[in-house]
Amino acid sequence: MAELQHRSFSLGRIAALTGNTFTELVRLKVFYFLLIFALLLIGNSLFMARLSFQQEFQVLKDVSLGAMSIFTSLLAIVATAQLLPRDLEDRTIYTILAKPVPRYEYLIGKLAGVLLLLGLSILAMSALFLALLFVREQMLMSETLRETAGLRPEQVQAAIRSLEESAFNANLLPGIVIIYLKAALLAALTLFISTFASSNIFTIVVMVFIYFIGHLQATAREYWLQEHGGGWLAKTFLALVALAFPDLQLFNLVDDIVAGTAIPPGLFAQTAVLGCVYTSVYLFFAWVSFHGKAL
Amino acid sequence: MTEPAVTVQNLTKVFPIPFRRTKLVAVRGLNLEVAPGQVYGLLGPNGSGKSTTLKIILGLVTASAGTTKIFGRDSREVGSREAVGFLPENPYFYKYLTGAETLRFYGKLCGLRGKKLQARTDELLALVSLEEASDRRLGGYSKGMLQRIGLAQALIQEPKLVVLDEPTAGVDPAGSREIRDLILDLKRRGITVLLSSHLLAQVQEICDRVGILANGVLVREGRVEDLLAIENQTELILENATPEVLGQISALLDQTKTRLVEQRRPQTTLEGLFLEATKTSPAPRDS
Numbered sequence: 001m002a003e004l005q006h007r008s009f010s011l012g013r014i015a016a017l018t019g020n021t022f023t024e025l026v027r028l029k030v031f032y033f034l035l036i037f038a039l040l041l042i043g044n045s046l047f048m049a050r051l052s053f054q055q056e057f058q059v060l061k062d063v064s065l066g067a068m069s070i071f072t073s074l075l076a077i078v079a080t081a082q083l084l085p086r087d088l089e090d091r092t093i094y095t096i097l098a099k100p101v102p103r104y105e106y107l108i109g110k111l112a113g114v115l116l117l118l119g120l121s122i123l124a125m126s127a128l129f130l131a132l133l134f135v136r137e138q139m140l141m142s143e144t145l146r147e148t149a150g151l152r153p154e155q156v157q158a159a160i161r162s163l164e165e166s167a168f169n170a171n172l173l174p175g176i177v178i179i180y181l182k183a184a185l186l187a188a189l190t191l192f193i194s195t196f197a198s199s200n201i202f203t204i205v206v207m208v209f210i211y212f213i214g215h216l217q218a219t220a221r222e223y224w225l226q227e228h229g230g231g232w233l234a235k236t237f238l239a240l241v242a243l244a245f246p247d248l249q250l251f252n253l254v255d256d257i258v259a260g261t262a263i264p265p266g267l268f269a270q271t272a273v274l275g276c277v278y279t280s281v282y283l284f285f286a287w288v289s290f291h292g293k294a295l
Numbered sequence: 296m297t298e299p300a301v302t303v304q305n306l307t308k309v310f311p312i313p314f315r316r317t318k319l320v321a322v323r324g325l326n327l328e329v330a331p332g333q334v335y336g337l338l339g340p341n342g343s344g345k346s347t348t349l350k351i352i353l354g355l356v357t358a359s360a361g362t363t364k365i366f367g368r369d370s371r372e373v374g375s376r377e378a379v380g381f382l383p384e385n386p387y388f389y390k391y392l393t394g395a396e397t398l399r400f401y402g403k404l405c406g407l408r409g410k411k412l413q414a415r416t417d418e419l420l421a422l423v424s425l426e427e428a429s430d431r432r433l434g435g436y437s438k439g440m441l442q443r444i445g446l447a448q449a450l451i452q453e454p455k456l457v458v459l460d461e462p463t464a465g466v467d468p469a470g471s472r473e474i475r476d477l478i479l480d481l482k483r484r485g486i487t488v489l490l491s492s493h494l495l496a497q498v499q500e501i502c503d504r505v506g507i508l509a510n511g512v513l514v515r516e517g518r519v520e521d522l523l524a525i526e527n528q529t530e531l532i533l534e535n536a537t538p539e540v541l542g543q544i545s546a547l548l549d550q551t552k553t554r555l556v557e558q559r560r561p562q563t564t565l566e567g568l569f570l571e572a573t574k575t576s577p578a579p580r581d582s
Contacts, residue, residue: 007406008373016403020389027391090387095448098353098381098458099404102373294310294356 013101017109022116025079030117033071037125040067041132053140057166060136064129065175065254072122072183073211080114080190081203093295104287107191111283114187122180130168137167174268175257181275182251186211188282189246195289214248217241246278298367300456300487301329301352306361308347308511321347323511325361329489329504331455334482336498336519337491338565339508340573345491346384348508349460352489353381365456377405380449384461386441390434394425394444397433398451405452419447423477439470446477457481459490463497475501499523499565509573523563 044063087093096106144163148156190207197203221238250271253263306325309318322344329335337345350356352363354370368375388397398416407415420426423443428436436444442462449457462478463471471494478501481488492498498505499519507515515522 010406012406012408013404016400020392020400024389024391091383091385092388094350094353094355094383095381095386095388095401095445096404097355098376098379098383099401099452100373100376100406101404292357295350 008102010105013105014109014112017096017101017106018112018116021083021110021113024083025113025117030075030079031121033075034121034124034128037067037071038128041128053163054166056136056140057133060129060133061172061257062254064125064132065172065179065257068122068125068129068176069179069182069252069254071125072118072179073186075121076114076118076183076187077190077204077207077211079117080111080187081194081197081200081207083110083114083191084194085197085200085203088295097295103291107195107283107286107290111188111191111286114191115184118180118183118187122176122183126176130172133168137163140167169257171257171261171263174263175253178251178253178268178271178275181272181279182248185246185251185275185278185282188279188286192282192286192289195286195293210245211248213245215252216249217245218247218249221247243281250274297331299328299364300331300333300366301327301335301489302362302364302367303327303348303352304362306348306351306363307359308344308351308356309359321511322351322508325508325511325513327506327513327516329456329487331366331487332482332485333503334478334488334490334501336502336505337489337508338493338495338498338505338569339491343508343573344511345508346460349381349458349489349491353379353458377452378455380452380454380457382442382445382449382457382459382462384464386445388433388441388444388448391432393430393432394420394436394447395429397444398447401448402451407452415451415453419450422450422480423447424473437470439466439473442466442470442474443477446474450481454486456487456489459488459492461492462490463492463494471497495565495569505565507569507572515568515572519565522568523565 041060041064044060084093087096093106097103140163141160144159145156148159151159186207189210190203193206194200194203197206221241224238225234253267253271256263303325306322307320308322309320311318325344325348337348339345347356351358352365352370354373354376357371363370365375366378368378370376389400392400395416398419399412402412402415417426420429423446425440425443425447428440433441433444446459446462449459459478463474466474475497478488478490482501490498490502502519504518505516505522506513
């Protein structure tokens with residue numbers, strides 16, 4: 001027998017599981033949704049021909065970032081929900097866990113595979129969105145220069161500056177990172193639910209509920225605090241609710257970005273850390289539920 | 296003293312039945328030991344606790360009571376699985392991977408890398424006669440080919456113990472014979488094999504020792520030839536015997552030209568023993 005010293009944590013094993021999960025998802029053709037995203041952007045561009053350039057850029061950003069958020073969230077839920085049930089149904093999980101693979105590595109590998117897929121998807125969508133934004137900006141720039149040909153240089157400069165400010169701004173990038181972290185959080189939560197769910201349909205239905213509750217809970221919380229005051233009991237209860245149903249509205253910075261409001265670095269860092277903490281906590285919950293599960 | 300390949304002591308597994316007050320006792324007070332290099336067959340009807348026992352040995356299911364060890368290490372320790380290869384019943388591997396990719400994936404899980412992994416993959420593909428199909432996706436493999444690639448993945452890290460759950464289930468006679476030959480080859484190489492099977496003739500042919508489970512209880516256990524021997528009978532094997540000779544055989548044996556080829560204790564079949572043992576099994580299963 002090959003003398004292999006067993007290590008309780010191996011990045012090599014996790015990388016193997018990650019790569020395999022990613023291949024599985026790619027070969028299931030989940031990337032088809034990118035085609036829908038592209039069609040949505042193209043359709044949107046046709047509609048925008050009738051708007052002013054400020055409105056056009058605003059709608060383009062609104063639609064693109066909104067679609068990115070919905071598509072990555074949906075992809076995170078649907079792709080993750082089927083991973084464990086499929087391995088259990090096909091008994092491939094037996095062959096993997098009968099190897100010297102700790103269960104936490106199996107879960108980390110599965111989640112990392114989904115996160116890799118989400119990362120590449122969001123990169124592709126961002127590239128498409130930013131390319132479209134750049135092309136429209138260049139086209140409008142030429143038009144503006146043509147239209148302002150007889151004006152004074154200061155007026156031309158002002159028109160160009162106004163156009164540039166309406167198009168790309170650096171706030172888009174942290175906004176896209178937050179969209180990714182929200183999808184990561186949803187993937188980790190889906191993985192946790194799938195460790196005890198009876199089917200992937202059950203997991204998806206529960207996650208859809210959580211998704212909506214997660215977006216509405218901030219409003220409900222404010223209403224509750226107004227009605228019942230902010231005692232420690234109410235705060236504990238609300239903290240538990242926030243753990244079960246993550247406040248997804250916190251990850252919704254699209255409106256500010258579209259409006260051109262700068263995201264303060266502090267808020268970005270806070271939201272990013274919150275996303276990472278939620279993802280880690282749900283992954284830990286998944287391990288607690290899965291480590292003693294009879295397979 | 297040589298450490299047993301598998302040690303099971305007082306193993307009990309109880310499954311609670313949701314929404315009912317009863318519990319299902321899948322395995323009850325099981326004790327067994329598999330010596331290194333042995334081929335051990337675990338027999339029993341459906342639901343007798345064979346698969347549960349194998350899963351507990353592999354750490355896939357937690358025991359309610361008792362201990363299981365692999366080469367002296369508690370089988371709940373992940374590290375104990377360095378020494379084990381497992382082929383579950385009717386496995387479906389990742390259909391989107393080719394045969395070679397499948398072996399590389401399992402090899403990486405066992406810490407193999409680079410040239411060593413490639414060499415081992417090639418070696419195993421040759422062992423299970425799947426070199427020609429190594430670049431085909433598993434979705435296009437026949438049942439027999441899937442069993443063979445399954446056996447190859449079980450062997451990827453050169454384990455000292457191979458656990459096979461119904462290795463020939465659903466495989467045609469030719470495929471079944473190929474798997475039997477592979478198991479005999481493992482035995483020749485000193486690898487311990489623990490298998491469960493319904494194909495009693497095959498088990499009789501390849502196993503050194505068997506245990507028969509019924510309702511979670513080990514009702515018979517021992518070396519195959521000992522279990523099959525019938526103590527109070529003698530078997531005569533005659534050559535060229537005529538009906539007349541047969542009629543007078545006991546009295547005239549010494550005076551006729553009939554040759555006594557062999558004199559030994561006759562044996563029942565493993566199938567007969569199995570049916571008899573499981574028919575008289577004890578125990579209702581609910582507690």
